Amino acid sequence: MKYSFLGIFFCALGLAGCLNVSAPSLMAPSATSTRANLGSVLPGNYSSFSHWLPWLDSKVAQRTANTVTVGQWSKPAADLDTSLLISLSTGTYAPAPEKFLSVSGQVVVDQNSTPVTLRGLSTSNGVYWLKTSQELVDPYAPWFVLYDADYAAMQSMGVKVIRFYMQYYWLKDALSQNQFFHYLDQQLALAHKYNIYIILNLHYFGVDWEVNQGLDDGFFTGDQYSRGYDLVNFWDLISKRYKDESMIAAYDLINEPRVRTGFKESNLTALYTSMIQKIRSNSDSHIIMVAEATGDAASLDEPGPFTKQSDNNIIYTFHYYEPFEFTHQAYYKDTQYELGAEYPFTTRWGDYTGGYYSNPYWQSTTGNTWQYYQGNWVDLSALTTGQFSVSLSAGRLEGRVWFDEIVLESRNKSTLLVTNIPLKNATFTLPKTYVGTTPQPSFLPASWYFTGNWIPNNATDYASNPSAYYRMDTASHTADGSGSLFLDATAVTWPVSNAYASWGQSAGIMPSFFAVDSNSEYRVSAWIKIEANTQWVVSINHDFFTTHEVLKNKAYLQTGLNAYFNWGQTNSVPVFCGEFGVTNPSMRDSGFPNSPAMQTNWINDMTDILNTASVPWTYHVYKSYEQRGDVFGLFNPDDATLQNTLKTKF
Ligand SMILES: [Ca+2]
Numbered sequence: 155m156k157y158s159f160l161g162i163f164f165c166a167l168g169l170a171g172c173l174n175v176s177a178p179s180l181m182a183p184s185a186t187s188t189r190a191n192l193g194s195v196l197p198g199n200y201s202s203f204s205h206w207l208p209w210l211d212s213k214v215a216q217r218t219a220n221t222v223t224v225g226q227w228s229k230p231a232a233d234l235d236t237s238l239l240i241s242l243s244t245g246t247y248a249p250a251p252e253k254f255l256s257v258s259g260q261v262v263v264d265q266n267s268t269p270v271t272l273r274g275l276s277t278s279n280g281v282y283w284l285k286t287s288q289e290l291v292d293p294y295a296p297w298f299v300l301y302d303a304d305y306a307a308m309q310s311m312g313v314k315v316i317r318f319y320m321q322y323y324w325l326k327d328a329l330s331q332n333q334f335f336h337y338l339d340q341q342l343a344l345a346h347k348y349n350i351y352i353i354l355n356l357h358y359f360g361v362d363w364e365v366n367q368g369l370d371d372g373f374f375t376g377d378q379y380s381r382g383y384d385l386v387n388f389w390d391l392i393s394k395r396y397k398d399e400s401m402i403a404a405y406d407l408i409n410e411p412r413v414r415t416g417f418k419e420s421n422l423t424a425l426y427t428s429m430i431q432k433i434r435s436n437s438d439s440h441i442i443m444v445a446e447a448t449g450d451a452a453s454l455d456e457p458g459p460f461t462k463q464s465d466n467n468i469i470y471t472f473h474y475y476e477p478f479e480f481t482h483q484a485y486y487k488d489t490q491y492e493l494g495a496e497y498p499f500t501t502r503w504g505d506y507t508g509g510y511y512s513n514p515y516w517q518s519t520t521g522n523t524w525q526y527y528q529g530n531w532v533d534l535s536a537l538t539t540g541q542f543s544v545s546l547s548a549g550r551l552e553g554r555v556w557f558d559e560i561v562l563e564s565r566n567k568s569t570l571l572v573t574n575i576p577l578k579n580a581t582f583t584l585p586k587t588y589v590g591t592t593p594q595p596s597f598l599p600a601s602w603y604f605t606g607n608w609i610p611n612n613a614t615d616y617a618s619n620p621s622a623y624y625r626m627d628t629a630s631h632t633a634d635g636s637g638s639l640f641l642d643a644t645a646v647t648w649p650v651s652n653a654y655a656s657w658g659q660s661a662g663i664m665p666s667f668f669a670v671d672s673n674s675e676y677r678v679s680a681w682i683k684i685e686a687n688t689q690w691v692v693s694i695n696h697d698f699f700t701t702h703e704v705l706k707n708k709a710y711l712q713t714g715l716n717a718y719f720n721w722g723q724t725n726s727v728p729v730f731c732g733e734f735g736v737t738n739p740s741m742r743d744s745g746f747p748n749s750p751a752m753q754t755n756w757i758n759d760m761t762d763i764l765n766t767a768s769v770p771w772t773y774h775v776y777k778s779y780e781q782r783g784d785v786f787g788l789f790n791p792d793d794a795t796l797q798n799t800l801k802t803k804f
Pocket of ligand 1: 583635
């Protein structure tokens with residue numbers, strides 16, 4: 155799972171929350187992987203996973219010591235081989251050629267022409283953290299490796315198929331191949347034993363250093379040719395070994411292939427054709443899965459979500475995460491995916507139309523300490539017919555500035571009654587982001603978004619040039635540890651014109667806009683601390699927007715999915731939803747008590763649409779809970795809602 159449907163959404167938000175600016179590049183990533191988004195959007199430390207590595211290493215140490223507990227999955231190191239030996243000795247692993255699957259029209263059938271409904275689970279996202287195929291064999295990786303008990307559990311849930319994630323790296327040399335094939339042989343023995351099909355999916359293309367840092371892969375980020383990936387050879391190796399294996403339902407050749415300048419959709423189609431031809435040249439008649447291309451609009455040079463291959467034993471597969479804001483809340487260490495998104499979700503964004511910028515401009519605060527800043531009472535209804543948001547600005551700052559305890563008030567023009575308007579995270583307390591089940595310190599604040607066009611002095615070496623904007627844990631007006639918002643211009647260069655740096659609430663997944671009441675005036679205030687600055691540049695403002703909303707409910711899902719269904723019907727081929735799923739930890743967060751019901755509703759809506767259309771699917775994912783910050787996975791140790799909901803759908 156990597157694909158983000160939010161790219162266009164973010165682009166739409168790119169203009170928001172900024173002061174006297176054109177589109178700020180920092181807040182307008184293009185559609186790309188979420189992880190790649192972070193790399194391109196976030197500065198300094200935040201674009202790196204280095205701050206995760208100590209935590210990860212501790213997990214590896216635990217795994218090595220064989221003491222790790224993964225939800226309900228705590229396994230002795232010998233379990234895998236022992237269970238396999240049992241199944242082999244009892245003769246449960248036997249060839250079953252009658253179970254070999256093929257495509258017939260829009261349906262998948264076995265060798266007796268009996269339709270087989272492929273509904274199941276994907277497993278598991280820990281593929282990113284497995285540095286060698288040795289870890290599959292030892293095994294160190296209980297969050298990823300499937301044991302006898304896992305197959306038994308899935309069988310009891312009604313699972314018919316597992317979408318089985320693989321790394322390109324695992325076939326890099328003879329030793330790796332032997333280790334991986336040993337593991338896959340064991341998995342296939344269990345697949346036979348429990349009568350559960352396996353879809354082999356090349357999920358991750360990382361090379362050594364990427365795998366070691368848990369980074370995104372080259373195929374997804376754009377330079378797969380320069381790295382010498384040989385996907386035809388990868389699948390040739392798989393095909394030669396497993397061409398007669400009936401429990402392999404399909405080869406899912408590339409996970410979420412991304413196209414770009416220099417590698418267009420038509421190039422991808424040709425690559426698929428080459429892989430298909432190679433597999434068929436081995437007398438291998440497995441179903442092959444061809445995935446929807448995503449990426450730069452200009453590189454999507456073929457019509458439709460898919461391009462039909464001449465081979466007639468193909469399933470066309472897509473992934474569906476909508477509303478992305480809901481499915482990806484708490485998605486690793488990024489507060490843009492805030493907890494608290496609801497389903498149905500209303501996506502909101504604003505087009506910036508101007509603002510009120512006549513509040514006081516400050517140069518310094520006495521003694522470099524905190525002082526209370528008050529804006530003017532402003533009749534916003536005389537200035538805008540849209541909605542407004544607040545922003546904290548320091549364009550062409552030379553020193554450093556902190557903001558804390560932002561206050562937004564309205565005052566009735568007649569009665570002069572003053573009312574506080576609640577702002578989200580006005581005191582900059584720690585946002586809730588998760589690595590597994592544990593909230594982690596975050597460098598970025600929830601509900602606030604930086605826009606600016608300053609240039610870090612040492613942009614290529616973020617390690618020695620800490621980021622110039624973040625939520626500062628150690629500085630707070632009340633010294634209560636709640637933190638403050640920080641802008642540091644001492645390590646940046648300003649452009650000649652249009653120099654701005656600003657925190658606001660008009661961007662992100664859940665922006666804050668306020669309607670303007672013509673009977674009221676408005677004032678924004680805050681505690682501010684300024685150091686080493688020589689110009690009058692610090693202020694707080696009201697920004698104006700024309701706002702838009704899209705309700706993302708079941709009808710919205712149906713419309714999106716119909717595009718795939720209709721293509722399959724038009725072309726008389728099967729389509730397959732290879733991934734959909736929702737992050738788990740919001741369910742255990744007492745601040746969002748409605749989340750379990752909403753996640754149940756979302757799963758019900760998705761599976762109802764897919765099952766009604768007789769479109770098969772695999773849910774993302776079976777386990778991996780607690781092992782990555784994206785925390786997809788059915789097995790929340792405290793709450794069985796997701797698995798109980800899903801197990802009635804297979
Ligand atoms: Ca604070």
